[in-house]
Amino acid sequence: MKAAYIHVPFCEHICYYCDFNKFLLKGQPVDEYIEMLLEEMRIKMAEAPCEKMSTVFVGGGTPTALNERQLEKLLAAIRTILPYDGDGEFTFEANPGETSEEKLRLLHDYGVNRLSFGVQSFNDRLLEKIGRTHRREDVYRTISHARKIGFSNISMDLMFALPGQTLEDFRETLDEALSMGLPHYSSYSLIIEPKTIFYNLLRKGKLRLPSQDAEADMYSMLMDEMEKHGLKQYEISNFATPGYESRHNLVYWNNEEYFGFGAGAHGYEKGVRLSNYGALKKYIGMLRDGCLPVMETHTETKKEKMEEEMFLGLRKNEGVRFRHFREKFGVDMKEVFAGAIKEMTERGLLEEKGGSLRLTREGRFLGNEVFEAFLLS
Known part of the structure; x- marks a missing residue:
């Protein structure tokens, strides 16, 4: 962290x-x-x-x-x-x-x-x-x-x-x-x-x-x-x-972990997404009682982590590195997301360059549409 x-x-x-x-x-x-x-x-x-x-x-x-x-x-x-x-x-x-x-x-x-x-x-x-x-x-x-x-x-x-x-x-x-x-x-x-x-x-x-x-x-x-x-x-x-x-x-x-402090703040710790209560009275009251003001937690599955790796990482101009994905998840990105990569590459919205998969200039205009393609069914 x-x-x-x-x-x-x-x-x-x-x-x-x-x-x-x-x-x-x-x-x-x-x-x-x-x-x-x-x-x-x-x-x-x-x-x-x-x-x-x-x-x-x-x-x-x-x-x-x-x-x-x-x-x-x-x-x-x-x-x-x-x-x-x-x-x-x-x-x-x-x-x-x-x-x-x-x-x-x-x-x-x-x-x-x-x-x-x-x-x-x-x-x-x-x-x-x-x-x-x-x-x-x-x-x-x-x-x-x-x-x-x-x-x-x-x-x-x-x-x-x-x-x-x-x-x-x-x-x-x-x-x-x-x-x-x-x-x-x-x-x-x-x-x-x-x-x-x-x-x-x-x-x-x-x-x-x-x-x-x-x-x-x-x-x-x-x-x-x-x-x-x-x-x-x-x-x-x-x-x-x-x-x-x-x-x-x-x-x-980079889909890395971080602490989130304050009313309505979000954090990501040890594979768990956390969100705090947003209402001031609830936030303050829980801490007055000695409790962390966490409203929701969600432990991510490997599938969810891979999805987020793609739609967060593809926001970056350098994209997501194939080698990094394999080292992090133990599987090949091209196998997990074969359909999305093929479709978006054929449409000219994604490209492979320098060992990474990344948005083209045209893809930056349609980023949300590209990201949605990487949601696994």
């Missing part, structure tokens, strides 16, 4: 597209939540000792919505309770405009060495339309402060296929984002999820989205522009200067 995800489910404002486990910050038992989050880490580290942790990722919600006192308490505990010695990757998610210089200094002082900013767009009109509270100038100011304090490993999240967004809108956002010269960018198309504001608007016929062709054009432009700027696409939605790939996210895509 070498990775941990920590969930802070509080936000100053709820974005219209977000379906993560989150709560409006005002009026919530934030201090009590942090106490119990630390207790969960203590219990888990006592039950499942880990010699060294190479990646820690704090997400949400908005972790930097915590006040400075709460933030420092969380940071100090992470460095005390978890076996992270500072040599690995320590990431915090943050929002432009909501992350003060004081909070950035705290993060830096406690060894956070990677920031992931949820920018989404440089178009103020679109930011308002998707429920974001920051604006274009906040991005420049916050990233300038982060660099001044000493952060160099900075990632930016962007979105496309937003309501009313044109190809030119997205081109302008890409131009501004790339002009900042960051070493890592993530960019995702909007997916309308149940229990979101956008889902309700769509059901009422009040949400105008770009066509599928327009969405494909945006994704194609994204890949081309990133390549022009020397950023390697290493996963369907992620681009980096070589050496700045997200080590934590690669744990997921």
Whole structure:
């Protein structure tokens, strides 16, 4: 076990597209939540000792919505309770405009060495339309402060296929984002999820989205522009200067194990998928009673592990290595998934290259369809 995800489910404002486990910050038992989050880490580290942790990722919600006192308490505990010695990757998610210089200094002082900013767009009109509270100038100011304090490993999240967004809108956002010269960018198309504001608007016929062709054009432009700027696409939605790939996210895509701490967090330990209760009252109450707040567990079969190896690993541009698959599972990938490999290769969506099976450029546009082909009956 070498990775941990920590969930802070509080936000100053709820974005219209977000379906993560989150709560409006005002009026919530934030201090009590942090106490119990630390207790969960203590219990888990006592039950499942880990010699060294190479990646820690704090997400949400908005972790930097915590006040400075709460933030420092969380940071100090992470460095005390978890076996992270500072040599690995320590990431915090943050929002432009909501992350003060004081909070950035705290993060830096406690060894956070990677920031992931949820920018989404440089178009103020679109930011308002998707429920974001920051604006274009906040991005420049916050990233300038982060660099001044000493952060160099900075990632930016962007979105496309937003309501009313044109190809030119997205081109302008890409131009501004790339002009900042960051070493890592993530960019995702909007997916309308149940229990979101956008889902309700769509059901009422009040949400105008770009066509599928327009969405494909945006994704194609994204890949081309990133390549022009020397950023390697290493996963369907992620681009980096070589050496700045997200080590934590690669744990997921490599189908490796990790701890998950916090309300609604997921973990993968010794072949078992675990998910925590999302409701704050239930999460806090279980830990007050000395119990881990696990809602569900699922012990994976060998078949499920092989399926996940494929549809997680194929997200990476390098794909899934034939030799690695055989060493991990004791069987030949081409025997287990003969039908899927044949069909998707003939359709031009998969290719064999350098000892790996991987998506073609065309396959990246139809990734979900490819992944579904690897579900064994």
